[in-house]
Amino acid sequence: MTPSAPEAPALPTRLLLGPGPSNVHPSVLQAMAQPLVGHLDPTFLALLDQVQTDLRTLFGTENELTLPLSAPGSAGMEACLVNLLEPGDRALVGVAGVFGTRMADVASRAGADVTRFETEPGTILDPDGMAQAIARVRPKVVSFVHAETSTGVLQPVEEIASAAREAGALVVLDCVTSLAGVPVKLDAWGIDAAYSGTQKCLACPPGLSPVSFSDRALETVRARKRPVQSWFLDVTLLAGYFGGERVYHHTAPVSAVVGLAQGLRLALAEGLEARAARHREAAGALYAGLAPLGFTPLVAEAHRLPPLSTMRLPDTVLGWDGDAGEAGLRRRLLETHQIEVGGGLGPLAGKVWRIGLMGENARKESVERLVGALEQELG
C-alpha cells in the first residue's frame, strides 16, 4: 500500500430530501467498503445471482433477463428503447414531464417514428386518450413513465398497458422512482421492458439501473433486422453475462453491485407492502406538515406519487430574503440545516419544490426536520 496516503476530505452529512439520491443505509455503505473481488469471482457471481432473483421480486416478474445494468437510470431508459426499436418503427410515448420528453428524444435518436401523447405537467396521461392514440398510431412500442420524478405523478399503468397489449404493442415502463417505494407488477401489468435506478426508493448510491426484459421483448430483439445501435446496451450481449453463462462482456461494477445486494436484502426484509405503506404514510405527514406553511400539492390527491411530492410554493418562499427567493431558501436549507430539497425541473422550475421521501428517508422524522427548519426560516 502507498506508505503516506493523503486523506480524503470529509463530506458533510446531509438529509437528502430531493429527487434523489436519497440517504443510504449504513450497512449498504459498509458492504461496499469491503475489499473488491473480481467480476468473475464465484463469490461475486453468487451474489449477482441473488441480486437478479431479488430484483425479479421487486419488479413483480419472472423475467429471466432481469439485471443491474452498469450505468444510471437514463442508460436503463436507453437500453429499453434502443433494443426494441429499429429505424422506422413507430413508437408512442406518453409525455407527462421531463422524463417522458427524454424517452421521446431517445426513441427518435434510435430512428423511430415517434408520436408524443402529451399531458399538462402534474396530471396523468388520460388512459382513454392513450388508448385512442394507440389505436390510431398502431405503434410497435408504447412507452411511458410510471412515476414522473419531474412532476410527482403516479401514472395509471394498468389501463394504458392493457390497451397497448391489446393492440399488439410492446410496453416500456420507467420505474425509476417507483421501484421499492410503490408496488410494481410487471408481469401482472403486461410490461415488456422496464428500468429503474438505485438511488431513489432502493436507497443505494446512484450508478446502476435495474432493468427487466420479458421473453417477448427478447424475442423481438433477437429478430431485429440490424444490430442494436449500442454495443454496451445490447441485451443479447448482456444476456451472455447476466443470463447464466457469465461470458465476459464488460467489467461489472463490483462494489456498486455488492451495495445493491444489501439494499435489496433490506427492502425484502422489510417487505414490499410494508415499505410502500411507509412511503405513503411519510408523504401524508409531509402534506400535513407543509400545509400550515402555505405549500399546496401540485398533483390531485388520487394521482400523487408518495416517494416524490411536488409542492407549489407560497409567497413567503418565492420572495424569501428579497431577491434570494426559493433557490436562496433551498441553499439556506442545505448550508444551515443540512437538508437538500429539489427545485422544479423544466416548465416547473421556480414554481415548485420536489421533496423526496424515499427509501430510508420515508419517515416522519425526515418530515419533522424539514418542517422545523422551514418554520425557523419562514416564521
Added chain:
Amino acid sequence: MTPSAPEAPALPTRLLLGPGPSNVHPSVLQAMAQPLVGHLDPTFLALLDQVQTDLRTLFGTENELTLPLSAPGSAGMEACLVNLLEPGDRALVGVAGVFGTRMADVASRAGADVTRFETEPGTILDPDGMAQAIARVRPKVVSFVHAETSTGVLQPVEEIASAAREAGALVVLDCVTSLAGVPVKLDAWGIDAAYSGTQKCLACPPGLSPVSFSDRALETVRARKRPVQSWFLDVTLLAGYFGGERVYHHTAPVSAVVGLAQGLRLALAEGLEARAARHREAAGALYAGLAPLGFTPLVAEAHRLPPLSTMRLPDTVLGWDGDAGEAGLRRRLLETHQIEVGGGLGPLAGKVWRIGLMGENARKESVERLVGALEQELG
C-alpha cells in the same frame, strides 16, 4: 433507519492479479463509505472539479471536456466512437486483440464504413502499415488501443497518431489499461478522444470511464448532420453538466466519483513517473520470478505492457492435475491462495495467462505471493 437490518455477508479477501479489477487502496473504500451528498451539492461539484482537473493531468491534456463518464470503460469506448462517427463515415480501426475487435464492432453499429487493420495477437500494429492504410482509406477517424488488455501489448501511439493527424483524421485512443500505469500524453500525441477505466492502474472500483475530448473533437460533434445516436453518451449534453454550468443530465454516481477523487489524489501524490516506474519494476520482477517455472512472455520485450503481462503456459500448467489444466490451477490459486489471475481471452484462451500488476498491486510483494503459490502447486 431500519431497526433490525440483516447483515451483508462478508466477501473473501483476494489478491487481484487478473486483468482488472485490481485491489483498491483502503482510503478509496473509506472515502466511498461516507454518507452520500447530492449530485448537485456544492461540495460534490467542487470535488468533481478536482476530479476533472486531476484527470487532465493523468491524460496529459488541457482538454476542457475531460470527465468521469458514469459507466464502465466499454461505454467510454462507445462514447468516443458514436459521437465522432456518423453513418457512412469511414473509420480505420487497428485490431490487435479483443478490444480492437470491439472498437470495430461499435463503430459498425454507429453506421460507419469500417476498415480493420489487423495484426497477430501479441504483436504491435505496424506503424508503416497503419500509415499506408490511412493514406489508402482516408478515414475520418483512426481508432486503436494503447494498451491491449487481451494481449499485453503496448502500441506505438506516437507514430500512428502522427500519420493519422497528417491525413486530417481524428484519433481515438483506448487507454483503459495504460492510464496511471504507463505515461499517457494526449496533447503531445495529438489524440482527439480517449477513454479509460477506473479499475486498472487507477486502483478504484470498476464502474466509471474517464474520457477526454479535444476541442477539435467537440467541434466535429457539434457540426454533425444528425444527433448522436445515444442520448446518454452525447458529449454535447454531457458538456452541460461536466462543462461548468452543471445542468442536470443524469444523476452522477456520487460514491464512485468520491472514490475516484481519492484514487486520483493517491496517484498524483505518488507522482506519475514514479508510478510508471513502479509498474515497470513489478513487471520485471514477474518475468524473473516466473521464468524458472517455465512461463514465457508472449510479447517481445520492447512492446510489453508493464501493468498486464501475458505469459505462455508451461506443460506443468497446461496439464495440471490431469484434466483440471490451466483453468483448474487458476481456480486453485483463487480458492486456496486467494489469488486471482486471468485466463486468455479470444484466440488466446487456454494458451496464456493474463497477469495484472496494476495500481496498488504493482509491487514485488504481489509477485512473491504469486510465485510462492505456484511453486507450491507445481513443485
